[in-house]
Amino acid sequence: MLLSWLTGLGAGLIFLPFLQKLLFPYFWDDFWFLLKVVRYGMQMEMNKVRGELVTVLDKFLSHARRQPKKPFIIYEGDIYTYQDVDKSSNRVARVFLNHSSLKKGDVVALLMSNEPDFIHVWFGLAKLGCVVAFLNSNVRSRSLLHCIRTCEPRALVVGGDLLGCIEEILPSLPQNVSVWGMKDSVPEGIVSLKEKLSVSSDEPLPRSHHVASSLRSTCLYIFTSGTTGLPKAAVISQLQVLKGSVGLWAFGCTADDIVYITLPLYHSSASLLGIGGCVELGATCVLKKKFSASQFWSDCKKYNVTVFQYIGELCRYLCKQPKRDGEKDHWVRLAVGNGMRGDVWRQFLDRFGNIKMCEFYGATEGNICFMNHTGKVGSVGRTNFFYKLFFPFELIQYNFQKDEPMRNEWGWCRPVKKGEPGLLVSRVNMKNPFFGYAGSSRHTKNKLLFDVFKKGDVYFNTGDLMVQDQENFLYFWDRIGDTFRWKGENVATTEVADVIGRLDFIQEANVYGVAVSGYEGKVGMTSIILKPNKSLDIEKIYDQVVTSLPAYACPRFLRIQKKMETTGTFKLQKFQLVEEGFNPLKISDPLYFMDNLKKSYVPLTKEIYDQIMLEEIKL
Template identity: 80%
Template structure:
């Protein structure tokens, strides 16, 4: 009888296993991931109950004591151990202690390229309890000044290759800002930080300078374009930094991994997930000054890279490289990032081998994050009943014409059906707060939706349209006046303001258009000329190149006689976006940005065909 009972039990378990595989194929993967999330949350709560507020900096200092000689950063062949970075950042902190009036809580802006000194200065200032603002190293002139004014720094630290940019705006900087250059010979009005570092002490900074009083205290400002206007300084608290640093661990990275970071450190992916993630693990990172598709796999082989960070464009660039022998001969097992298209994803795996693509979704300033821990191609993340208990979110109906959520006769929003695109919103509460932006409070308010499903509820508006299908989430599009190109968010109003400064421009409408085989959307500007004024293509070219980062320069121009507006008098973009830049379908004059001729040139059908076939790179 016992034997028959055992046989029945075995058969039942096999049947349950079959049912689980058929109806819940991701059950165990979801369960293991959920356990990780819960475990990490419990760990944070234990720290809180003990009154032991452990920050990312504290974890770094712990590694520097426990494994001082382990490589932390590898940069252009040079190795910087945990101890090296600790001592160099001590020097930075001691320079500012001795030669400045900086105090705990002051903001310092950082305009630096990817290099070890970015980390040294960041950590050195953090050791003084300063809030560090990461400035985008691509921005110039008006945009750069705007960013500096918005975070109100007491000091600005600049790397050698960017001093020329700052020199152009020195006279326009607020009087109370001191500028420090990481170079021996610096322009007048700039203090040489490098010179002072040569004689600075390596003595540790007392914990009282940087010990966190609350995990909700400000740690960093990271600039994001948001959905409208010029860049905004997203507030990154100690808590957000800790959560961001857990990403690599959550995807399965360990202390033995070597992580390749080709993304800019001024972005949250490079700094919080990359550098912070290495600290969480006690791992080693290979820092690249600038991504190079031709050098990528050579670097991975040279430094025995096991994990790399990506954005969708990076993977596409790698797939566009000429094929070589031994492309699967490497040690890379994981790739962590976001924005890779399904077709590129498949091509990447087919060409470069069995690499687990760990796609995730999360806005820098957002209070919601999704992780695709299953490797499902095309999905930005996974959700389920238990995930929604911890992170309340919804996909709601959106009116594309009015550019706002749809509300019923009672004023409430409604969720979309499964498989339909909807605006992703995340509940704001004590467990998932939204800390907003530095400076003008209206920017923070504009990202919040009130009374969504009931009176008094508050949701963070991500500005992203998503589709949910079988508990997988898929990115659909962005709303508002922003589009994504070259891995960067482009604010259309910023581009329009720059071009609108030209005296022959009456009105301008900027939007993004799809280009086959490219991630995101290329910039296009529709222009109306002032009466009796002619178009100067060379001036338009000079204007955008001078005042905009490369990724924000419109690739195409369209000259119109009038522009359509919405019922609320906003410039109509939907039809323009759909029409794109095909000269066979558009009767208006079209022009293309030609960097070789340093001007915009007429977009002929021949040029159009070359762009579509990939013979001309954008």
């Protein structure tokens, strides 16, 4: 009896791993990843108990003492060690300490391209306890002036190559803003920071200048991309910087990695996850002034890159490059980023080798983050019971017609079922705060939902539609501003863009909805850029959309552009296109209309436009 019992137990123990693999295939992946998250959280709590508020700047200073000669930044072949960056940032701090009235807590705006001086100025101002506002180096004129006024800086530091765009708006700047240029010769009204740095001391400043009073204190302003209007300045606390900086570590990066950053430093992905991530690890960063698809892999080989950051369409641009010999001959083992479409993901791995794609989800100002630690193609991350205990969130039903969350007869929001798209909302509490935006409190309040599931609860509205599958993987579906409703159905712009983008003559497809008088909702329109030396085949486009998409999702209008505006993070600009609509009298680009009788797209003439507006042609 005992023997048979022991035999049964032994067989059960042997069979247990197979049962676990069958029923809970991601158990150990989830377990070890959760253990890392808990471990880091406990470390932060222990620091708090000991009265130690350790910031990313403190961690950088620690590395500068322990490994002064280790390369921190490699830029255009030049090496900047941890000690070099420490001393250069000391010079910046000394200049402002001795030649300005800046004090702890003052805001300084930074307008600079990707270069080592961006980090020198950022860290130098941080050593004075200043709040640094990263300005988008691509914005100009009215938008740039709006950003500067929003964050209310006492000073503005401008890169040498961007002084021209500041000169344009110099007379319109607030009078209390001093402007500093990173160039020896600067226009009138601007102080030469470079000149003063050449004679500045590199002696360290007392820690009392930058010691944080709380991890909730503001240390940065990072502007949103502005895809649907003027950018907003997200308030970034010391806590958010710390959380962002552990992303590379959480995905398995180490101090021995060499991280390639081609994304703009004014955005949180490059600055917090990239630079902050290298500081957390004590690793080396290869910084590129601007992303170049043609130079990407040669740079990776030249600098022995092991990890690179991606966002948006970067990997798709790489896949569209002409094929070369030895494309898998590199040391890259990890790629960390977000916004990768599933089809591009597979194509990228097939072409460039066994690179683990570490996709994550998170908004600059958001209080929720997902990380795909398993490498599941197309997913932005996973969730489980334990994750939701630490980071409570829900996917709720959304009314596209009214452009608001659905509520039942008692006024509560309703979660969606697995497999259905829902609006991602994240609970705001002491553990997961939302710090809002600088300037208008209206913007901050507009990102919050109140009384969602019970009286008094508050949730952060991400504005993103997500789908959770049966295995608890999460997938990005669309933005609520991008998704539009037509013929009583919800149209996901990403789905339509994917279908059109498969045509071999299409370089880019930007899908959006436009209002038409007399119709409910918005009708689909697609702006298209052709590949070089390729011609437009409107019959093929017609065949592609009608065979691959439901009728309500087929774009009724096409616009052929030579250039498409994007944000600094490769997101397609849609706001202006939506505003311009499809009027051929106002748009100089070629326009086409879907003619189902002719089974093709036809040129959109004034006559056809008038017939549509008079409802003589039904959409």
